[in-house]
Amino acid sequence: MEPVAAFPWIALFTILMCGPAVWLALKSKASRWITLCVTFYTAMACVAALYLVPWSFYSYYLLAILLVIAAGGLIVGGIKSRSADWRRPGKLGLFAAIVLTLSGAYFAAMNVRALSAAQPPEGTINMQFPLEAGRYAVTQGGAAPPLQNPNGHAGNPSQLYAYDIVALNSGLHSQTQYLDWSELEFREMWDRVVLAPCSGTAIWVRDGLEDSPTSDDERPAGNVVGIECDGIIVNLAHLRNGSVLVSEGDQIEAGQPIGRIGSSGRTIDPHLHIHAERGPFKGDFSDNEAVPISFDGAFAFRNRIMTSSQPAE
Numbered sequence: 082m083e084p085v086a087a088f089p090w091i092a093l094f095t096i097l098m099c100g101p102a103v104w105l106a107l108k109s110k111a112s113r114w115i116t117l118c119v120t121f122y123t124a125m126a127c128v129a130a131l132y133l134v135p136w137s138f139y140s141y142y143l144l145a146i147l148l149v150i151a152a153g154g155l156i157v158g159g160i161k162s163r164s165a166d167w168r169r170p171g172k173l174g175l176f177a178a179i180v181l182t183l184s185g186a187y188f189a190a191m192n193v194r195a196l197s198a199a200q201p202p203e204g205t206i207n208m209q210f211p212l213e214a215g216r217y218a219v220t221q222g223g224a225a226p227p228l229q230n231p232n233g234h235a236g237n238p239s240q241l242y243a244y245d246i247v248a249l250n251s252g253l254h255s256q257t258q259y260l261d262w263s264e265l266e267f268r269e270m271w272d273r274v275v276l277a278p279c280s281g282t283a284i285w286v287r288d289g290l291e292d293s294p295t296s297d298d299e300r301p302a303g304n305v306v307g308i309e310c311d312g313i314i315v316n317l318a319h320l321r322n323g324s325v326l327v328s329e330g331d332q333i334e335a336g337q338p339i340g341r342i343g344s345s346g347r348t349i350d351p352h353l354h355i356h357a358e359r360g361p362f363k364g365d366f367s368d369n370e371a372v373p374i375s376f377d378g379a380f381a382f383r384n385r386i387m388t389s390s391q392p393a394e
Contacts, residue, residue, distance in 0.1 A: 090134075091134070091139050091143075094130055094133075094134050095147060097126050097130070098123070098126055098127055098130050098147050098148075098150075098151050099123075099147055099150045099151045099154065101119045101122055101123055101154075101181060102119060102123045102150070102151045102152075102153075102154030102155045102158065103150065103154045104119075104154075105119045105154055105155065105157075105158030105161075106153070106154040106155075106157035106158045106161075108158070108161070109161075110161065110162075110164075110165055111158065111161065111162055111165060112162070112165050112166065112170050112174070113162050113165050113166070114170055114178060115162075115170055115174055115177070115178055116158055116159060116162040116165070118177075118178040118181040118182050118185070119155070119158065119181060120155055120158075120159070121181070121182065121185045122181040122182070122184055122185035122188075123151050123154075123155055124185075125184075125185040125186075125188035125189045125192060126184070126185070126188050127147075127148055127151050128188070128192045129188040129191055129192055129195075130144070130147075131144070131384060132195050132227065132228060132382070132383050132384050133191075133227065134384075135220060135384075136218070136253075136254075136384055137218035137220055137247050137249060137253075137254060137255045137384070138254060138255060138256070139254060140252050140253050140254035141218075141249075141253040141254070141386065142252065142253050191227055194225070194226070194227060195223075195227055195228055197224070197225070198223040198224045198225040198226070198227070198228040198229070198382065199223055199224070199228060199380070199382045200224065200380070201224070201373060201375055201380035202224050202242070202373045204372070204373060205373040205374065205375050205380060206311070206313065206357065206372060206373070206374050206375070207374070207375045207376075207377070207378055208278035208279050208315070208335075208374050208375070208376060209276065209277075209278045209279065209335045209336055209376070209377065209391070210276075210278070210376040210377050210387065210389045210391060211275055211276050211277070211278040211317060211353065211355055211376070212246065212248075212273055212274070212275060212276060212353060212389050212391075213273055213274040213275075213276065213389065213391060213392065214389050214390050214391055214392060215248055215249075215273065215388075215389055216248070216249045216253075216386060216387075216388050216389075217246050217247065217248050217249060217386070217387050217388070217389065218246070218247055218248075218249050218255065218384065218385070218386050218387075219244055219245070219246055219381045219382060219383055219384065219385045219387065220245045220246070220247055220352065220383065220384075221233060221234055221243065221244065221245040221383060222242075222243070222244040222245070222246075222381045222382050222383050222385070223242075223381075223382035223383055224241075224242060224373065224382075225241075228382045228383045229241070229242075229243075229383075234356070237368075238367075238368045238369065238370070238371060239356065239358040239360075239363075239367040239368060239369045239370070239371050240356045240358075240371060241371035242356065242357070242371050242372065242373040242374065243354060243355065243356030243371075244353075244354070244355050244356065244381055245352050245353070245354050246270075246352060246353045246355070246387075247268070247269065247270045247350075247351075247352045247353075248268075248269040248270040248273055249269060249386065250269045253386075254269075255268060255269045255270060256268060256269065265292055265294060265343075265344050265351055268350060268351045270342050270350075270351040270352055270353070271321075271342060271343070271344075271351045272321060272324075272341050272342060272343075273341065273342045273353075274338050274340075274341055275306075275317055275320065275338070275339055275340045275341060275342060275353060276335075276336050276337065276338055276339065276391060277306075277308060277333045277334065277335055277336060277337045277338075277339050278308075278315060278317075278335065278355070278374075278376070279308060279310035279311065279315060279335050280310055280332075280333060280334050280335045281308045281309050281310025281311070281315075281332075281333055282308065282309050282310075282330065282331070282332060282333070283306060283307070283308055283327045283328065283329055283330065283331045283333055283339075284307050284308070284309045284314065284329060284330075284362055285305060285306065285307030285314075285316070285329065285362060285364065286305070286306055286307070286325060286327060286328055286329045287300075287302070287303075287304055287305050287325075288304050288320070288322065288323065288324070288325040288340075289304070289322065289323070290303050290304050290322060290345040290346065291322055291345065292321055292322050292343040292344040292345050292351075293344060293345070294344065294349050294350075295349065296346075296347045296348060296349055297345065297346050297347055298347055300345075300346055300347075300365055301318075301346050301347035301365050301366075302316065302318040302319070302346050302347075302354075302364075302365050303318055303319045303320065303343070303344075303345025303346020303347070303348065304318075304319070304320035304321065304322060304324070304325055304340070304343060304345045304346070305317065305318045305319075305320060305346070306320065306325060306327060306339045306340060307362070308333055309362075312359065313357045313358065313359050313372050314357065314358050314359075314360075314362060314369075315355065315356075315357045315374070316354075316355065316356055316357075316358070317339065317340075317353060317354070317355050318346055318353075318354040318355070319342065319343060319344060319345055319346050319348050319351070319352060319353065319354050320340040320341065320342065320343050320345065321340065321341045321342060321343025321344075321345070322343055322345060324340045324341035324343065325339065325340040326338055326339055326340055327339050327340075336391060355374075356371065356374075357371070357372040357373075357374045358370060358371055358372055359372050
């Protein structure tokens with residue numbers, strides 16, 4: 082998502098999260114029916130925004146600010162409605178109440194699905210977090226949609242439980258220079274050290290593909306290291322050209338540096354893609370059985386912030 086498209090997107094979600102609550106706070110008097118509808122809708126929309134909006138792009142601090150505004154609007158509106166009655170709202174108010182209730186119900190259904198998708202599936206295998214010390218955000222991850230993109234990971238049999246991970250800076254967002262999209266090194270994730278998440282044998286190593294802000298659909302993994310450990314294959318993709326430190330057949334120890342983050346393969350933004358699969362090696366277009374993995378005992382999901390204290394050497 083480039084800045085040109087990003088600002089209208091966050092403006093829309095700001096309105097969806099805070100608009101009705103701010104309107105309620107500014108209104109001189111609202112019936113209790115309207116207050117309940119706004120409260121239900123705002124609560125469900127704010128919960129949905131926690132995992133729907135790519136906060137690593139905008140900053141998690143912005144998320145906190147918007148949540149405070151929404152909560153403040155509901156508190157002020159609720160105080161004002163204490164003196165209101167349960168009178169039936171007019172036609173416009175009734176229409177607004179119906180729209181808010183149906184929208185809130187839609188978000189509520191999504192939230193139930195998201196809660197289920199945030200639970201570790203049966204057979205989840207624990208591994209070491211695969212990046213050097215720092216603070217990171219999961220941009221794709223979970224057991225199912227809506228935490229996983231149905232047109233991305235969830236549409237590939239071997240990547241049902243895959244993760245995409247980016248680094249966060251002190252502003253809790255992933256851009257070093259937010260308005261300049263042309264240079265890959267302006268992403269906080271660029272050139273971060275990738276560590277082996279488990280011990281095993283390198284069975285797939287590819288290097289030499291150029292880093293680019295455009296997608297390579299013919300070799301979607303880009304520069305990649307695949308490690309066979311404990312009967313599964315763990316693939317770490319989108320590594321930087323020339324950074325891979327291992328060769329096929331090497332014995333690898335958990336925590337060992339294997340390369341650095343780049344932007345090779347099917348990606349327009351530097352990030353680490355990691356997934357595990359069970360079956361014979363099939364490379365870029367595998368349809369093996371997906372294997373759920375967790376990191377240091379934590380099952381990750383979209384927008385979860387994770388901290389690594391692992392040294393890069």
